[in-house]
Structure formats: C-alpha cells, structure tokens
Amino acid sequence: MQLDYLATVLLSSLSSASILLIATLGLAVVYGLMGVINLAHGEFLMVGAYSALTATQIGLPYPLAIPFAVAMTMLIGAIVELLIIQRLYGRIFDTMLATWGLGMVFNQGAVLLFGTVSPGIGMPQWNFSIGAYSLAVYPIAMIFVAIVMLTFIYVLMTKTVYGMKARASIQEPQMAQAIGIDSTRVNTMTFAIGCGLAGFAGAILLPIIPATPSMGLFFAVKGFLAVVVAGPVALTGTAATALGLGGGASITASYMSSVFGDVFFFLATALLLWLYPMGISSRWRRKL
Amino acid sequence: MFKVTGATGGYGKTTIIRDVSINVEAGEIVALLGRNGVGKSTFMRFATGLIKAEAGTVEIGGEIAPPAPAKRARLGLGYVPQGRFVFPRMTVTENIAVAAAANGFDPKATVAEMLEDFPLLQPKAGDLAGGLSGGQQQVLALARALAIRPKILLLDEPTEGVQPSIIDEMAGVLKRINQDHKIAILVAEQNLDFCLSIAERAYVMEKGAIRMETDRDSLRADKALQQELLGV
C-alpha cells in the first residue's frame, strides 16, 4: 500500500473525527456539568447553521456570522433552560423526552421558516496534495478548530471562577449552595454555553455541511452515544470516544463502505457500554 | 448573634425536629449533644436552609436569614456537613478557592491562608479531593467552610471516622480560629471528649427537641447524665 494513500486516509479520518468532536462538545459540557442529556442538541446545531447562513445573506462576512450564531443559540438556550430544563433537574429521562419534543418543534419550525433545501455557502477552494492525492484545506483545518475548542472549554471550566462553580454544582449540588454558589444561575449559564457551542459547531461546519432542518440529527445521535460512553470525566472522555469511535468509523468506511463505518461505530459503542457500564472514564482520576 | 427560633422541619412529610430554639453568642463555642437519630443533623440542615422550614426563623448577625442556602452563606454561615461532601473531582486548592470566590473573596489569598493554617493539606494541594483519606477530607471541608469567612460555623459530627491524632489537631485549630477570628461555632457531636475540650456550653437534644441546656462543668461532673445522654 502506498504511503501517500495511508496518510490521506489517516488525515481525513482525523478530520471527520474532529468534526464529530466539534459537534459533540456542547453536549459533553451539558451532560458532564449538569447531568442533562440534551436531545435537542442537533437542533441547536441547526439553529446555529441557519443563523450564520442568514447573517451572511444579509451581508455580514462569514467570520462575523459565527459569533452571531453563537449569541443566538446561547440566548435561545438560556430561555429553554429557564422555561423547561430548570424544572426537570435530576429527572434524566424526563429531560431527554422534553428536549426531544423541543427538537421536534425546532425542526418543524425550521421547515416552515426556511423550507427543506437552502443554498449552502461555498467552501474556500484551497487544496493541498499528498503524493498523488489532493485534499481540501477547510475540512483538515477542523482538526485545529477541534483542538482550539477543546482547549478553550478546558480552560474555561478549570481556570475560571465560573468553571469551578459549575463543577462544584454538579458534583455536590447541596454543598455548592451551602458555600454560597447560586446554582440556578450557574446552571442557566452552563446550558447556554452548551447550546452556544452547538451553535458555533453549526456555523463553523456550514461550509462542509449545508444547513438543512434535519442536519443535526446525524451528529446528535452519534454525539449522544459518544458522550454517554465517555462517562463522568466528560471532556477528556468525549475527546477520547469521539476520536476513537469517529476515527475508527471513518477508517473502516474508507476501506469498506460507509455502512460498515456506521456498523463499526454502533458495535463499538455497544461493546464499550457492556465493558464499562458507567462509561469508560468512571475510574479516571481527572478533573474534566 | 446566631439565633434559631422554633425550628420545625424534616424530610418530605415526616417532621423530625419540632420547635427547636438555639442561641449562640458572638465568639462562643456551643455543643449540640444527643445520641444518633435525635435530629442533630436535621437541625443543622434546617439552619443552612437545605431542608424546607415548616416553621421557625434563623437569624445571622442580627439579620433574619432568607431561605436560600447560598444567601445564608453570604450572610456568614459556614457549614461542615456530616460525611464531609467535598467536591471529589476538584483539587484541594479548587475546593477552597471556589468557596472564597463564590462569596467575593480573593481565591488565591484565601487558599494560601488556609494552606498555612492547615499544613496537613499542603502536600495534597494539587490532588483531587476524592482521593484523600477521611481525616484529610474532614480538614478540607473545614478549610472550605472557613474560606467563606463565616461569622458562625456549623460543624456536624466533625470527628466521625477520623483518626485520633487529627481529632486532637482539629480541636486545637477550632479553638485558635475561634480566638483569632472571633468565629462562633456550633458543633453537633457524639464525641464527648472533643466537645468538652472546646465548648463552654451545650444543648442536649432528644427525640427532635431540645431537652436541656447545660455547661461544661456540670456535664463533666455528671457521669450519670453522660451515660444517659449518649445511651452508653
């Protein structure tokens, strides 16, 4: 086998694993720091994508459309937390069902607002080549975006006062209150950040994945599995599972077929759940 | 200074404490005695606001305390729960820093101060709290409570599952912080020796109510009372 082909496969698999990780990190934050499974995560991603798309259509340059998308999704996320999620803490299955219902509403709302097809925005036409193979720059750049995002969340959650408060609130909710942390506000903030990360993902991936009302579904399903398999050490765990499962699936797909890629993903998930019923990180001694 | 009047409450539909009133003066150390299950911990949780009050008020530094625990903490109510409940996946430093920051104090300075006060924690500063031994966690929980610079400190069974050497050290520390920082202390305990070594006054609870109020000397002298109280 040629070295250049191998390098190409590895690089593009790493890229698709990174794309999965970008799409999943918001979910990991919400699950890891609030114990909430947000089934509407995919729809927040979609809202982010449409926000960015709309912003470019009214003339905003793409780099500015991204923060706009983040702001929009954070705002919606905060409202959703105040109206729905806040009443359901500690009832994980109820939050799952409620957020799924919410996802249906968002999805159908997008169909009504934007229709089922919408114009994509062009991907920057930069390419580079490895041996005989030519690769687009933008998807490969997602590897760096994923690293930057991971670092940003890690720093936000471990080095800032807000991050410490958020972690304290999930680990011992009552003691967090007893030492003066207003957990209600911290939780609203955390959920909004999780949604904002989904919005960022939707916007940054827009050149690769065009905005459609159901675009989030694919990522939400896989991301959701990656997060649950990851377990309590949400950030590092999710990075590991997204990389392992997503990368593995992508490599399998490039040698066999995309169906086998998915089969690999789901089988590996089932196997890991069986081996580590509480998630792969349940015995890790790490902060996040 | 710290005054609870007519405290009545419990869990769900079950009322555990009825009409409990307690008063701690500024700078005083008071013990809350009684055997297991008489409602000492429930009373402590009532005072912090972690269980809903059916009746009764809590006064901290002359102010009626609002129901939210976080607001009571900011009024100067420090709490060390039974079972410690440190934040397990945060480091020792973070456990202290987050408490300071949540009440508007400088985290770095507070951590430095606490590590100086509790040298035991120094070598563990960067370790996750969940990996500490029972005694170390107890000291950390105490440091965390002190980081909010309380006027009154509530300690619930601080000696439970802690080895004797640390218990002695803790008694010394409590006396010192009481004298140096003028922090009043209410300690719920079964460990009589520990209580007698630090508290001047004690309330005795039985079946969810205060049975009597007594002082150190009469408690020390009265062996029959000791046995009866603790059911030994």
Added chain:
Amino acid sequence: MASEAVGAIKMFQKLHKNAGLVFPTLATILALSMAGFLDPYLAFVATSWVIFGLLGLSLDVIWGRGGLLSLAQTAFYGLGGYFGAVIAINLAPSTGMTLIWALPSAAIFGAIIAAALGYVIFFSRMGALQSTILSYTFTLLLWTVTQTFRLDVGTAVIGGDNGLSNIPGVILGFGPDADRLGPNGAFAATVAVSACVYFFTRWLMRSNFGKLVDCIRIDIEKTELLGYDIRKVQVLNFAYSGAIAGIAGAMFALWANYLNPSIFSVQEALLVPIYVLVGGLGTLSGAFLGALAIGGLSFWLGGGAAGGQTTLILGAVLVLLVLFLQNGFLGALDKIWRLYLPDPNDAARNAGAVKIDTDVLEDILKDATAHAGPAKSLSTDEAFKQFGGVIPVNKVTRDFVPGQPYALIGPNGAGKSSFLKTCVGIYRPEGGSILLDDDDITKAPIFDRVHKGMGVKNQKPQVFGEITVQENLWIAAYARTKNSANADKVSQRILGMLGMDGQSAVQASALSHGQQQWLDIGMVLCLAPRVVLLDEPAAGMTNEETRELSLLVRTLAKHTTVVVVEHDMEFVRTLEGHVTVLHQGQLFAEGDIDTLRANDAVLDVYLGRGEHV
C-alpha cells in the same frame, strides 16, 4: 337511603378496580361493531393506530411496569415484521391464512432478540441510562445494517433500502384461493388481535410474575433481598415485551404490504414513548389511547401519518406532558376518580400497637425450621472493604452461631453497617472470605445468599410503597414457598402477629416510619431465614415497640443466628447476648454488655475520649 349510597360507592369502587377490564372491553365491542360501516379509508388508517397502540403496549410493559425506557421496541417491531412477512410471503400462496403463520413466528423472533439484548443489559447490571442508550444503539445498528442487507428467502426478496414488498394482506381463510380481507375486515381483525394481546398482558401483569415485575421497579434491591433472581424476571419481561412488539410488527407488515429500513429510524424509535406518555405510563391501555389520540390528530390535520404540522404539535405536546401531566390522560383521570372514592389508606391511622406473641412466633419459627432446615452459622475471615482512602471494614474475622443474639456496636463511622453490607453482598469485599456454614459465599450474588438462608433488614425500612401491606408480606412469603396458597397462609400469620390485620389493604407508603420498620421485619420473617441480619431495627420506634422488638430478637435467636447492629445501648442490654465493639473498621472488644460497660477503653472509643474523664 344510606345503604343505597353505600351500595353506589361499592359499585363505583368495583368499577374503578376493574376499569382496565370494563372500558377496554367496551372499546373493543364498539370498534368491532363499527368496523362494518366505517369509511374504508378511515378504517385503513385507523388500523395503523391500533397497531401503534400495540407497539406502545409493548413499551409500557417494559417501561411503565419494568422500569426500563427501552428504545429498542421499534427494533423488535421491525424484526418481527420482516420475519413474519417473509414467512407469510412464502406460505400464503399455498395455505392462505396469514395470521396463523406470521404472528407466532414474529412473536417468537421478537422475544428471542429481546431476550438476547436483555441478557446483556440485565446480567451485567447496567445503569438505567446506559441500558436505554444500549437499546437505542441496537436500533440504530439495525437501521444502518438493513440499508444494504439483501437476501432472498424463498419467494421473499429483502432488498436493502428498496425494502420488502409483495407482503400479502390479512387473509383469514385457508387454502390457495382464500381472499384477502378488505380495509374494514383487516381493521376488525387487527382490533381482535390487539384485544387478545391486551387482555392477556393485563392478566399477566396481575399474575405473580407481574407482581414481581412491579416490585423490581419499585425497589430492585429489596426484591433481590427477598431472594428473587431479578435478572431472570427482567429478561423474561423484556422478552415478553419483544414478543408483543413482534406481533405489532407482523400486523404492520400485513397492513402496509411493504416494509423498508425506515421502520428502524430514530424518529420511529422516539415516537413510541409519546404514545405511552400521552395515554398514561404503566396503565397498559393508555398506549392505545395515546396512539389513537395522536393518530386522530394527524388525520384531522390532514397528514395521515405523523408529519407536517403534526410534528410541531407533537413536539409541543411532549414537552407539556413531561412538564405538567406526568401520568398522561388516564393517570389524570384516575386521580380525579380517586377523589370520589373512600381512601383505603385511612386505616393506617387506626393501627394498633404491635404485640409479639412468643407462642405464635415460636410456632412460625418451628414451622420455618421444618421447611428450611436448621439454623446456619455465619463467619467472616479477614473481610476487607475499601472506598478510596476510607477503609470501613478492615480485616474482620468473626463467627456468628445460633443460640444467642449478637450485637454489633461502635461509634458512628466505625464500619458496622458496612460490615453488614459486606456480609449481605451489597458491598463486594476486596479481600477475605465470607462463609455460610461451610459454603463460601464471598462472590455469590445477593439473591443467592438469601436462597441459602440469609435474611436482611437494612437501616432504612425497605417496603414496596405502592402496593398494600398484605401484598408486601405475600411477595416475601412467595419468594420462599413458591406457592400462592402457602404464601397466603404464611403472610396472613405474620400479618396477624404484627397486629396489622386492619391495615392489610393500606398502601405500605402510608404507614408511619415505625410501622414500616415492622413491616420490613415481617417480610424478613416470611423468608424463614437461617441467619438474620438487622441493621438498626429500633430506629424510629417508640419505647414500647423497642421492648417488643427485643422480645422478637431474643425468640428469633433461639432458632436462628441473629446479628443486630444497634446504637441504642439500652436495647442492646435487653438482648442479653454477645456484644462486639467495632472501631475504625476493626474488631475492638467483645463480651457481654456489662463487661464492656466496665471496660474503660470501650467507653473511651465510644465517647471519643482521649483519657478517662
């Protein structure tokens, strides 16, 4: 006049009790009688609602009753559909009659697949969230695989995402030229099949098996402490729910005449919980109501299937249901109905004092010895348990033999409860061994230890709050006797001894804390244990009750091995048994209570004194 009113209330009560029988029967009759003159298109669409109701029922069995939110129901449904359809395609041309082939084979196939999945989930004792996720992953896996899965089975052609077509409709007649039913006939047949499945399920859920399923949902640990192999019950229940889903799938295949992989899609999987929630979780019949309501809504909005505006409304309905109407339509109705019925829990307030009659108790215990064999001894050898940096059980070696009660005492945090939990199997020790007579049970699961004769009462009273006092005792007695009539007898005797005859129909959750303690102890007695472990049984009891308890423990100790963890020293003194002091997870001192009271070292650790005051 007054007697008429009482009669009316009795009628009303009876109707309430049998609502799950009466109203579904009426609905079935109504549907069947309407089938003849319904608009054929409406009949065609309504058939799918009934099928979805059946699918919802399969989820209610495992979720509402079993406690596991399974997202694999559509997987069993789809697999049952494919399997039943393949059989129907091959056999219908020669034999006619599609139901008799398709339904049983689909049910069996669905059950086998569910049992296999259930084995993985329940035998590895997976957490609730992980179980749900695994079931979801299973459905997704099928969704992916079936896209490209191509196979010819006889005349049936499974064509990946092209689907499986040419599925015959509902044919009731036999022989090659039997006619396929029209939409109205198919509707009637579907209603009849669903009614049969519903009534059988209702019967099953009220049988002993169903009672066990309920108990596992309410308190899984307690059910295991009664000696039931909960994993088997859970797998069986899951298999049954898989069978229902399989039947629903086969009906769907015959109705649609076509299947494709979208049956395994994410949207389908998540739609099923809505049917159940709308109708009312755990009510069984609610699933049909939910499917009818949602199907009717879509029909009225003009979609036919769920799509278009319906999704929007459905999503909003789901959010509102979760927030405000947890128990769905039937749950809300039931709540209103109960307001007009006398409260059976009133009797809880008139409970008399417990009075232990030693003659009756001796009788019960002799009986138990006759059935369960002689008392056994319990020993631990260097038992060791550690949590992070804390060691609650530190190499404890001790034998407990029949004849006198053993009390474990020690200050808070000395490791008494942890030691007991290690013996019971709630904690797995990291070192050392635990023996029941000569039987090494260190690694045995909890239910197995109970089988071998261990009876356990934990610190908090563990009773099944949603069922009655009598049912609580019965389920415990049944665990040992495995015979309904004997269980009736045993539970009745214990009920009498506890002085709770008047409260037999009261829900256990309505009892006071002390009464719940007694009920829990009564359940342990129903097991006729050969070794009894009691963790702080006197907590929350009045002085009189504590005296009775002491009498009970002493009588018990004559016939079995008894170990009691207690704080109440007065109580321990009245037991007149052997006392062991634990301190920091280790054995500290032993002897009778007077010796220990005279021992200053014990007083020191108990009072936490550095030196004698």
